[in-house]
Amino acid sequence: xxxxxxxxxxxxxxxxxxxxxxxxxxxxGARLVAxxxxxxxxxxxxxxxxxxxxxxxxxxxxxxxxxxxFGFFMCWLAAAAPAAxxxxxxxxxxxxxxxxxxAPNEHLH
Amino acid sequence: xxxxxKPPATEKPGLLYESSAKIQSRRAQGRYARLRVLAMLLLxxxxxxxxxxxxxxxxxxxxxxxxxxxxxxxxTLAxxxxxxxxxxxxxxxxxxFFxxxxxxxxxxxxxxxxxxxxxxxxxxxxxxxxxxxxxIKLDRAPWGAEKILRRGAKHxxxxxxxxxxxxxxxxxxxxxxxxxxxFFALQLSGWPLFWTLFYGFATWGNAxxxxxxxxxxxxxxxxxxxxxxxxxxLVISYDQKRGEPRKSVAKLGGLPAGDCVxxxxxxxxxxxxxxxxxxxQYECIACAACVDACNSVMDSVHKPRGLIRYTSAHExxxxxxxxxxxxxxGYGLIWAALCVGFVVAILLRxxxxxxxxxxxxxxxxxxxxxxxxxxYTLKVSNExxxxxxxxxxxxxxxxxxxxxxxxxxxxxxxxxxxxxxSVRSQASDDEHEEEGLHGIHSLKFSLVAEDDPKxxxxxxxxxxxxxxxx
Numbered sequence: 001x002x003x004x005x006x007x008x009x010x011x012x013x014x015x016x017x018x019x020x021x022x023x024x025x026x027x028x029g030a031r032l033v034a035x036x037x038x039x040x041x042x043x044x045x046x047x048x049x050x051x052x053x054x055x056x057x058x059x060x061x062x063x064x065x066x067x068x069x070f071g072f073f074m075c076w077l078a079a080a081a082p083a084a085x086x087x088x089x090x091x092x093x094x095x096x097x098x099x100x101x102x103a104p105n106e107h108l109h
Numbered sequence: 110x111x112x113x114x115k116p117p118a119t120e121k122p123g124l125l126y127e128s129s130a131k132i133q134s135r136r137a138q139g140r141y142a143r144l145r146v147l148a149m150l151l152l153x154x155x156x157x158x159x160x161x162x163x164x165x166x167x168x169x170x171x172x173x174x175x176x177x178x179x180x181x182x183x184x185t186l187a188x189x190x191x192x193x194x195x196x197x198x199x200x201x202x203x204x205x206f207f208x209x210x211x212x213x214x215x216x217x218x219x220x221x222x223x224x225x226x227x228x229x230x231x232x233x234x235x236x237x238x239x240x241x242x243x244x245i246k247l248d249r250a251p252w253g254a255e256k257i258l259r260r261g262a263k264h265x266x267x268x269x270x271x272x273x274x275x276x277x278x279x280x281x282x283x284x285x286x287x288x289x290x291x292f293f294a295l296q297l298s299g300w301p302l303f304w305t306l307f308y309g310f311a312t313w314g315n316a317x318x319x320x321x322x323x324x325x326x327x328x329x330x331x332x333x334x335x336x337x338x339x340x341x342x343l344v345i346s347y348d349q350k351r352g353e354p355r356k357s358v359a360k361l362g363g364l365p366a367g368d369c370v371x372x373x374x375x376x377x378x379x380x381x382x383x384x385x386x387x388x389x390q391y392e393c394i395a396c397a398a399c400v401d402a403c404n405s406v407m408d409s410v411h412k413p414r415g416l417i418r419y420t421s422a423h424e425x426x427x428x429x430x431x432x433x434x435x436x437x438x439g440y441g442l443i444w445a446a447l448c449v450g451f452v453v454a455i456l457l458r459x460x461x462x463x464x465x466x467x468x469x470x471x472x473x474x475x476x477x478x479x480x481x482x483x484x485y486t487l488k489v490s491n492e493x494x495x496x497x498x499x500x501x502x503x504x505x506x507x508x509x510x511x512x513x514x515x516x517x518x519x520x521x522x523x524x525x526x527x528x529x530x531s532v533r534s535q536a537s538d539d540e541h542e543e544e545g546l547h548g549i550h551s552l553k554f555s556l557v558a559e560d561d562p563k564x565x566x567x568x569x570x571x572x573x574x575x576x577x578x579x
Contacts, residue, residue: 020382048195
């Protein structure tokens with residue numbers, strides 16, 4: 001057993017390393033995509049509501065679920081652009097996710 | 110002696126997991142776990158039941174997007190009520206800020222949909238695959254009948270629940286009493302089916318697969334929570350003074366041990382994979398699983414609870430906890446004002462909307478009998494639960510008489526109508542009065558429901574009568 005760390009500490013550290021490396025923790029590309037999709041989805045909802053509420057009555061009368069669905073996807077796409085830019089910009093400057101020492105090095109830039 | 114942080118290859122430090130094995134978190138039992146389950150039952154109960162409850166023949170909550178009507182409890186919001194929707198969003202934001210300042214990440218730990226659905230999915234996983242040790246054993250077992258059955262049962266439960274969640278989500282837009290029968294008769298198709306599957310898949314993915322990764326990497330709330338915290342905000346913290354040195358470290362150094370027995374249960378139960386003993390980290394969603402786990406260990410070693418507990422920075426520094434402080438008072442006053450204002454506005458709101466727009470394509474028209482005519486577009490929206498016939502009358506402050514044609518319109522329940530109305534100055538016995546009708550006059554348009562005089566609105570508009578004739 002190491003002088004510096006007890007077995008209990010090593011166990012706890014192993015758990016933390018595994019948790020940090022799990023899923024998106026060790027996949028920066030997937031993390032970027034997930035952040036962009038989620039942020040743009042959140043942005044698309046108020047965009048759709050605003051569009052609906054500001055639409056003139058004569059156009060609103062023709063709306064069905066198909067048109068609304070299409071409108072939502074357009075809002076999602078529109079929101080994805082600034083979300084992706086923000087994710088890219090913050091990704092480059094943010095501190096690296098703590099990785100276990102054994103994990104392969106990540107190149108964030 | 111080795112000073113490396115890694116254990117020597119000849120010794121097995123008794124790690125619980127191999128590096129390639131899946132993490133199986135332990136479930137905590139205790140007061141806060143029970144609170145979380147209660148919150149889950151209440152919130153999920155409301156979510157699944159609300160589309161089925163009706164007031165009259167309108168669902169309790171129905172977002173009728175094609176008709177742009179949002180039915181929320183007894184309230185029907187139309188596009189003209191955009192202000193109320195904005196108001197509600199403001200109230201929601203202030204509620205979050207206010208309660209976060211007070212109690213920290215209460216939303217994350219107990220009410221966030223990600224937490225609530227993950228809790229349900231973990232419960233189903235526990236049901237199908239057993240407790241943590243059973244799941245670890247299952248992970249290590251080769252693929253056989255039992256593993257297939259248990260994993261299959263888990264995913265079947267997850268898929269069924271996710272599908273039910275997706276259907277319930279669509280039921281907020283398409284009435285549940287139409288949607289569910291169509292689904293079970295396999296007649297659901299098109300966009301309702303697409304959105305059911307989409308949200309079902311999103312639920313399965315987020316709550317079953319992603320779990321804490323949504324909180325750690327995708328949710329923006331964790332990143333700006335520090336803007337809402339102050340030194341008296343409740344956070345979950347480990348009492349270092351009491352806990353250190355930990356039992357295992359103390360034994361090595363021959364020191365008197367602190368209360369922490371280094372069981373690492375607080376790490377094992379943490380859904381976001383942090384060690385709260387290292388201090389508060391942004392990943393901590395304040396679910397208090399570590400509090401429950403530590404309290405149960407403290408009970409078993411006959412030590413006082415609270416080694417990990419809800420506390421504040423001031424309290425940790427030995428100062429008194431302050432409930433009333435500028436930030437709380439500020440947020441609280443604004444929140445209370447918005448809530449009260451909203452209730453008052455709703456109570457005073459009339460369910461009839463009425464707008465008058467003068468036709469800009471023509472100034473005025475002089476009729477054969479000498480009367481002057483202007484055209485107007487009237488927009489009437491009836492947000493009540495019954496159709497009404499409205500009587501329109503036009504008056505002038507200077508007592509001149511005007512006639513509206515037509516002067517009556519029927520507007521159905523929840524309908525909005527636009528109508529072109531002609532307003533004519535009425536011929537007067539007093540020729541001098543008639544000769545004086547020129548220039549721009551302000552008219553008052555009054556709309557009253559014939560069967561309910563309380564439903565009335567008034568609007569003003571200009572009437573243009575041209576220049577005086579010589």
